[in-house]
Amino acid sequence: MPGVLRQGHLSVWVALAVLILFGVLRYDNFASAYNLSSFLGYNSMFVVISVGMCLVIMTGGIDLSVGTVAALASVVAAMLSPQGLIVALPGGVAAGLLAGALNAGMIAGLRLPPFMATLATMLAAKGAALSLSDNRTVPVDWASDFTALGMNKVANLLPWTILVALVVVVFAWVVVQRTSLGRTVLAIGGNAEAAHLMGLKTRRAEVFVYLFSGACAGLAGVFLASGYGAGQPLEGAGWELAAIAAVVVGGTLLTGGMGSVPATVAGALLFGLVFNLLNFENGRGTFSLSADWQSVIRGLFLLIVILLQARLGRPALKS
């Protein structure tokens, strides 16, 4: 399987395996159905946005707007929830696609730098979410089937959201590995000008990645509204950086041109797992780390991964 266990990505799988093993051996309820399903349910949002971010970063771009776009989509989905999941889910994703189209227009059309274009969309989406929701959380309609997506589980174990997320992951992976679109995505990140001169449809690929990332953020917003019963205009702060961190931990270079969708998923799960293990450790009562420590540890973790990557014979990133 090319790409899954390639050398650069091996470390994230090893780290994931070690942490899982550690959890299983140390904590009684770690491998319980309850922990597994709540872990997967919560992290399906981050898996989805990280995969969208991964494709964007493969082109050498970045999408800072995913957090506020997810918040916007959660508001839209909650407002549409009386019409049921069949309307609210596409509605939320459509809100994400709209933001993605705005990014794509600015980046592929007007040739604005992705960092600034998506920063503008980040602010605009936050403004839109706040004005749509009147600056309040928007309760969902509990009578409809909308909350089934975020709260029901298959066989009492796998949340629907993680299954939907899995579909997105497989889609992204197939696109990257098996289609000319995916090769173009990687070619742009490798050398945009060369890719363009070779006759690759680089604009089309750029439009695709930003639309996809927007749709992923929209989907994450739907998960949020459905799983927590409310559209939350102020949620999603810092999600873009969590997604970027997951992509980086998964071994994808921010300069683009390479990367792995499965390793990104592993990166996202790894971050979730660190929190999960910390909660268990606190639960044992031998020592207690306040919630404030979690971000310190998350940063340390990112530092260690980056130092390892810098040491593991990667060519220096000097332009």
Added chain:
Amino acid sequence: MTRLDPRLAGLLVALAALLVLNVAITPNFLNMQTLAVNASQVATIAIVAVGMTLVIASGGIDLSVGSVMAVAGALAPMIFLSGWAVANPGLGLVASIVLPLLAAAACGLFNGVLIAHLGVQPIIATLIFFISGRGIAQVLTNGQLQTFTNPDFTWLGTGRILGLPVQGWIALAVTVVIALVVRRTIYGRYLLSVGGNERASVLAGAPVARVKIATYVIAATLAGLAGLIVVAQNSASDAARIGQLMELDAIAAAVVGGAALSGGRAPILGTLLGAIFIQLMGYTLIANGISDEMTLIVTAAIIAVAVWLQRGRRV
């Protein structure tokens, strides 16, 4: 500078137009109070944005400024509320300003070393401290809000000189000093050359690593200063909130002021004007009864237009 940069001129025209518009439509616009309110609100953003402009000029980005503000802002009250500082008020006050600035500088050193010596991309390197810095500040303060009364310290954020807030003067002084540093020192020359073409700078023998590290240290120290001002202004230190989203405000001000993310340009005066422009635009909308949410959307549009205007231009 023999003639005015056309971008700076454009920004000045836009700013003048906004002022004229305000004089025409905003009630009570032309009074000292309006000036003081705007100056005190824009000062911290301008101070951080000036440092950010240096980082951007080097071809980098610094996402950690807000967290650095939180660290400095958390440390200051801890120092002047300590028993030692209460016993030695004069020294205590000095220490509560100098030590947080040193801590901020150390954060910048950390960023700079990761970037210059380990070749970590700036956005990733500063992401580490963005994530963990605020956590460190919260751990330091046990996640508690620290409130205090210390007139000497709060003067930084509430004092007035010639009717204008102290922090406004500080922002102005920082801008002038850094603009001179960029224009008149060897460091400034090296900075623009590193941002313009790093490889060529290495080959030409410029101390690229040292220049980059110095840049992140300066940016972080300025962020620390801004953190102190915020704490002084509120007579309280809330590690969870100080400097939140500051990195974005600062980047926006720098870019509206004419900095190019590709590096090689350090329009310090432009950054100050950019910060003032964004501030005044927000003030105009709010003073005329347009909601906060719209202000965000308008800010987004300003950023997009500013970036679009400088697209492809590289001086």
